[in-house]
Amino acid sequence: xxxxxxxxxxxxxxxxxxxxxxxxxxxxxxILVAKIPAKPGETFRFEGQALMDAKGKPLRxxxxxxxxxxxxxxxxxxxxxxxxxxxxxxxxxxxxxWTLKPSLRFTDRSGFMRxxxxxxxxxxxxVTRGExxxxxxxxxxxxxxxxxxxxxxxxxxxxxxxKAQAVAARSYAVATALERRARGQIFDLSDNTRDQxxxxxxxxxxxxxxxxxxxxxxxxxxxxxxxKSFYHAASGGHSELPxxxxxxxxxxxxxxxxxxxxxxxxxxxxxxxxxxxxxFSRYPELGEIIDIQVSRLTEGFRVSQIKIVGSLGExxxxxxxxxxLLGAAWIKSRKFEILKExxxxxxxGEGWGHGVGLSQVAANTMAKAGKTHRxxxxxxxxxxxxxxxxxGFEGKVxxxxxxx
Numbered sequence: 001x002x003x004x005x006x007x008x009x010x011x012x013x014x015x016x017x018x019x020x021x022x023x024x025x026x027x028x029x030x031i032l033v034a035k036i037p038a039k040p041g042e043t044f045r046f047e048g049q050a051l052m053d054a055k056g057k058p059l060r061x062x063x064x065x066x067x068x069x070x071x072x073x074x075x076x077x078x079x080x081x082x083x084x085x086x087x088x089x090x091x092x093x094x095x096x097x098w099t100l101k102p103s104l105r106f107t108d109r110s111g112f113m114r115x116x117x118x119x120x121x122x123x124x125x126x127v128t129r130g131e132x133x134x135x136x137x138x139x140x141x142x143x144x145x146x147x148x149x150x151x152x153x154x155x156x157x158x159x160x161x162x163k164a165q166a167v168a169a170r171s172y173a174v175a176t177a178l179e180r181r182a183r184g185q186i187f188d189l190s191d192n193t194r195d196q197x198x199x200x201x202x203x204x205x206x207x208x209x210x211x212x213x214x215x216x217x218x219x220x221x222x223x224x225x226x227x228k229s230f231y232h233a234a235s236g237g238h239s240e241l242p243x244x245x246x247x248x249x250x251x252x253x254x255x256x257x258x259x260x261x262x263x264x265x266x267x268x269x270x271x272x273x274x275x276x277x278x279x280f281s282r283y284p285e286l287g288e289i290i291d292i293q294v295s296r297l298t299e300g301f302r303v304s305q306i307k308i309v310g311s312l313g314e315x316x317x318x319x320x321x322x323x324x325l326l327g328a329a330w331i332k333s334r335k336f337e338i339l340k341e342x343x344x345x346x347x348x349g350e351g352w353g354h355g356v357g358l359s360q361v362a363a364n365t366m367a368k369a370g371k372t373h374r375x376x377x378x379x380x381x382x383x384x385x386x387x388x389x390x391x392g393f394e395g396k397v398x399x400x401x402x403x404x
Contacts, residue, residue, distance in 0.1 A: 026141070026174060026177055026178070027140065027141065028122070028138050028139060028140055028141065029138070029139060029140075029141055029144050029173055029174075029177055029188050029189060030125070030136050030137075030138050030177075030186070030187045030188045030189070031136065031137045031138075031139060031144065031187065031188065031189050031190070031191050031198055032134060032135070032136055032187040032189070032190050032191060033115065033118075033120065033135050033136070033137045033191045033198075033200075034115065034133075034134075034135035035132060035133070035134055035135070036066075036132065036133040036134075036135065037131075037132055038068050038089075038130075038131030038132060038133075040068075042067065042068060043065060043066065043067045044065070044066045044067070044126075044133060044135065045063065045064065045065045045066070045115075046063075046064055046106075046113055046114060046115045046124060046135075047062055047063040047064070047113065047114050048062050048106070048108035048110065048112065048113040048114065049062060049108060049109075049110040049112065050062065050108055050109035050110050051064065051093070051106055051107075051108050051113070052106065052107050052108065052109060053096075053098075053104075053105075053106060054104060054105040054106070056107075058109075059093050059094065059096065060093075060094050060095075060096075061093045061094035061096075063093065064091055064092070064093045064106065065091065065092055065093075066089055066090065066091040066092075066100070066126065066133065067089070067090060068088070068089055068090070068131070069088075069090050088100065088101070088128075089126070089128055089133050091104060091126065100126055100127075100128045100133070101128075102127060102128050102129070103125055103126060103127040103128070104125070104126045105123050105124070105125050105126075105138075106123065106124045106126075107122075107123045107124075112201060115135070117202075118199060118200040118202060119200050119201045119202045120137045120139065120147075120200045120201055121137075121139050121140070121143045121147065121201050122137055122138050122139030122140065122143065123137070123138045123139075124136070124137060124138075125137075125138055127186055129186065134186060134187065136186070136187050137191075137200075141170065141173065141174070142212055142213075142216065143201075144173065144198065145166055145169055145170055145173075145212045146201075146204045146208060146209050146212050147198055147199065147200050147201050147203065147204055148169060148196050148197060148198040148199070149162065149165065149166065149169075149203075149204075149205070149208030149209075149211065149212065150199070150203045150204075150205060150208055151196070151197035151198055151199040151203060152165060152169060152196060152197050152231075152360070153165045153360055155205055155207060155208070157360075157363075157364045157367070158364050158367030158368055159207070159210070159211060159367070160363075160366075160367035160371065160372055160373045160376065161360070161363040161364040161366070161367040161373070161376065162207065162208060162210075162211035163211045163214055163215050163373035164358060164363045164367075164373040164376040164377050164380075165211070165231070165358070165360065165363065166211045166212045166214075166215045166218075167215050167218045167219070167220060167229075167373065167377060167386065168220065168229040168231050168357070168358050168377070169196055169229075169231075170215070170218070170219060171219045171220040171226050171227050171228070171229040172195070172196065172228055172229045172230070172231075173188070173189060173195075173196065174219065174226050175225070175226040175227060175228040175229070175253070176188060176189055176195060176228060177189065178226070179228070215373065217388050217389045218386060218387070218388050218389075219386075219387055219388075219389065220377065220381055220384045220385070220386055220387075221384060221385045221386075221387050222253030222255070222256040222383070222384055223253075225253060227253045227256055227381065227384050228253055229357055229358065229381065229384075230242065230257075230354070230356040230357035230358075231356075231357045231358035231359070231360060231380075232351075232352065232353025232354050232355055232356065232357070232358070232359060232360070233268075233269065233351075233352035233353045233359070233360050233361060234265040234268035234269050234333075234350075234351045234352050234353065234359050234360065234361040234362070235262045235265055235300075235335070235351050235353075235355045235359040235362065236265065236266070236267075236268065236269070236333055236335040236349065236350035236351025236352075236355070237261065237262055237263065237265065237266035237267065237335075237350065237351070238259065238260070238261055238262060238300050238301050238335065238355070239257070239258065239259055239260050239262055239300055239355055239356065239357070239359070239380070240259055240298060240299070240300030240302055240334075240354060240355035240356050241254075241257055241258070241259050241298070241299055241300060241356070242254040242257055242356050244259075244298040244299065244300060244302065244304065245354045245355070245356055247320075253384075255383070256381060256383040256384045257356060257357060257381070257383070258382055258383065259298070259299035259300040259301075260382070262359055262362050262380075264359065264361075264362035264363075264365040264366050264379075265351070265359045265361040265362040265365060266350075267350055268350065268351065268352075268361045268362075269332060269333070269350060269351055269352040269361070270348075270349070270350045271332050271333075271348075271349050271350070271352075272346055272347065272348050272349070273326070273330055273331065273346065273347040273349075274341075274344050274345075274346055274347075275292060275338075275344055275345040275346070275347060276344050277289040277343070277344065279325065279326070280308055283308070283310070283315060285310075285312060285313060286308060286309075286310025286311075286312055286313050286314070286315055287310040287311035287312030287313070288310060288311040288312075289308065289309070289310055290309045290310060290311060291307075291308075291309040291340065292306060292307070292308055292309070292338055292340075292345045293306060293307045293309065293338060294306055294307075294337065294338055295307040295316060298334075300335070300355055301335060302319075302333070302334035302335045302355065303319050303334050303335075303336060304318065304319050304334070305317065305318055305319065306319070306322060306338070319334055331347070331349070332349065332351070332352045332353075333349050333350065333351035333352055333353065333355065334349075334354075334355070335349055335350055335351045335355065336348055336349030336350075337349075357380055357381060358376075358377070358380040358381070359380065362376075362379075362380070363376045363380070366379070374386055
């Protein structure tokens with residue numbers, strides 16, 4: 001497995017491909033893989049094949065168990081003890097034990113450790129904040145990408161689509177890590193849909209690994225900064241702007257996105273959802289529900305607001321409130337229309353996900369049509385540039401923004 005490339009935040013020199021680097025290397029990423037609350041009976045366990053402690057000392061037992069308990073003075077404890085009676089996280093392996101004040105690192109000579117049914121490369125850092133235990137997998141950037149490839153994109157997808165996914169995931173990971181480290185956070189990324197799906201090393205494949213290696217050191221840039229490159233399953237034929245999805249302060253590089261037609265995934269993930277008038281019984285002031293209409297669309301032709309028409313009045317409802325009412329998991333995409341039926345209404349939609357950036361279905365369709373990963377990325381991020389960073393600390397521009 002190719003080891004991770006050390007990343008440096010870039011400042012481009014004029015408009016040429018040459019790049020001056022700041023001394024802020026990121027060779028590893030810190031992935032939050034578990035968060036254990038301090039509840040009675042909570043226990044965290046992991047194992048390896050040749051475990052070592054933070055000092056590189058081999059452990060006789062290749063299983064570690066951590067739990068909350070009162071500290072008791074004992075010569076077996078290798079960590080610094082807390083005062084008698086205080087509650088702390090305590091980790092044990094055979095006859096050895098450690099208190100977490102505030103962190104502890106374990107590695108394995110084999111290069112792999114297991115939490116339940118998931119294997120991870122790199123190190124496991126156990127960090128306490130307050131009474132909560134954070135389990136962080138510190139892993140080389142490229143190894144992280146190999147571990148997430150099939151958490152985000154099916155193995156059956158085309159090689160060029162997998163390459164495009166690798167670049168988007170790499171760019172998102174590094175941009176997010178830089179952003180969160182600047183805020184002093186203890187981890188760079190979550191291992192779920194809050195950031196990127198990272199199942200760990202057990203999902204690695206040679207096909208996914210080739211996509212990562214073939215795009216080594218390639219990043220999407222918004223001006224002089226790595227783009228926080230969002231992606232999703234399918235846009236339903238039209239992409240969306242970040243500002244229409246996330247209500248918080250726009251992310252750096254948000255202006256690099258466009259709401260544009262995407263014929264490559266039109267009709268993908270068509271879905272329907274029935275709405276009963278009883279769903280709106282919490283609004284008795286409306287009277288009998290007469291109609292439900294779309295009242296506002298975004299630039300990406302997604303619903304941002306609906307109108308509920310009753311016999312006694314009307315009510316505007318944001319898409320966020322509708323998702324809260326129904327459960328966000330039921331609305332696969334905000335790209336839908338509302339159709340009146342006999343005694344109910346039907347949401348008829350297409351696409352899956354927020355619609356910003358790369359559509360994974362479109363990427364695969366484009367790859368089947370002979371498009372390269374560079375062409376796929378150029379289409380989905382038309383205002384960004386694709387650059388390859390070399391050991392000579394220069395950025396080679398692979399694709400520039402398309403003329404408008």
